[in-house]
Amino acid sequence: MSDVFAEYKNLLTELIAQYSDRVDFLTIRIEQAEETNILLRTHKLETLSESIALGGQGRACYRGGWGFSAFDDLTTLSARIEEAIAAARIIGESQTTLAPVEAIQTVCHVPMTGSNPKEISLADKKSLCDRYSELLLGCDRQITTATVSYSDTSQRIIIATSEGSVIEQSWSDLEMRFSATAKKDEIIQTGRETTGSRQAYEDLTNLEPQVIGAAQRAVTALTLPKIKGGIYTVVIDPILTGLFVHEAFGHLSEADLAYENPDLLEVMSLGRRFGPPELQIFDGAVPLASEENYIHRGSYYYDDEGTPATTTQLIKDGVLVGRLHSRETAGKLGEVPTGNARCLDYHYSPIVRMTNTWIAKGSTPVKDLFRGIDRGVYARNWLGGMTNGEMFTFSAGEAWMIRNGQLAEPIKDVTLSGNVFKTLANIEAVGDDFYWDESGGCGKGGQSGLPVGCGGPSLRIKEVTIGGNSD
Incomplete structure (x- = not known):
């Protein structure tokens, strides 16, 4: 299979030369992907598979119209390639505007710090899932259902463009998900955990x-009281901070x-203040670029258009x-490309996506985030969430009341909702801790399931709407 890439690298260059004069821009991608998927539901093995896919895509742009095959x-x-070119020539009716990037010829691999999942047998991966499944089911007799899923993907791609770039790039990505459902009488509660790595199989063992x-x-949530709904000052942990910055702010x-949306462009106008001077937000894919952005699940060297990865500051002070x-x-807005055009695999066209998105740590000791809060909520981890434009709703994995500046009783079914811009403005303090999720x-x-990293410190936010009991 490895000889395929040596064979096709020269062919892509020849095809680019053959067809590039018929369009304004042409790119061809060849991809090899090796994948493992395992799913255990309670004691039943529902999925155990390994697969290898080899395919590609052609993208052409003519007078602003894109063709894809x-x-x-x-x-x-x-x-x-002929199909993509024909589609672009049918659709195109204005002007192709692409921000310039330098042509490059390179081979690169996102480095791993431990074992590549390709080196681990399917039997060993299944044994790992079995071990975690037994842990979930053996934790308490009230656990009725346990789910463990494992997946790994190793991708190797070549991108050739009509501007002279020929880039070969590869990486491996791993993910595990766990859930346990507990039942007592008619009460049902679920606990979840998800983690992944682009560094080592050992990160999951x-x-x-x-x-x-x-x-x-x-199990604990079965007997916890529900919070009374209302407006609270909230302290959220770094995991919820990462979810918030990705889902609520990052997509905007x-x-x-x-x-494509003039109203949103006006709202998201550069130079507008969104939060306190201590608030710094970044997105970046560059491996080894800094201590905070080492190698995470959104790390790579070049995006799927061949643009070098960058670290982009989104909010400064x-x-x-x-x-x-x-x-x-970038071309249409007169700005600089940031290397954020990504596709899940060769079946999809690249679109603008986040990579590793984070809020930089601040200067407030975490214990001081709770000071002065007479009645508030401390929320950790997440169960789920959704966004609709600038509005968001997130469910906390666990939570406690804050009373007189101290953690008090645990509570359940805590949902946080609000407007992202008001919430950013209501950040009162940024913790001095940091965690990558x-x-x-x-x-x-x-295109669902695209690997990303999210990070941040604990935050203190005033006037957050918390759902719960109305009495």
């Missing part, structure tokens, strides 16, 4: 504390949404200073 049969490569924690949260920073771009969105699988434009 994906294929699984490499012998049809020329025909699929010592997750006993997280697995047991998911089961214990489900993706420039394809902005340039509380003020919006940047957004995330493909070459087209590698559980992210982002969905957009029909």
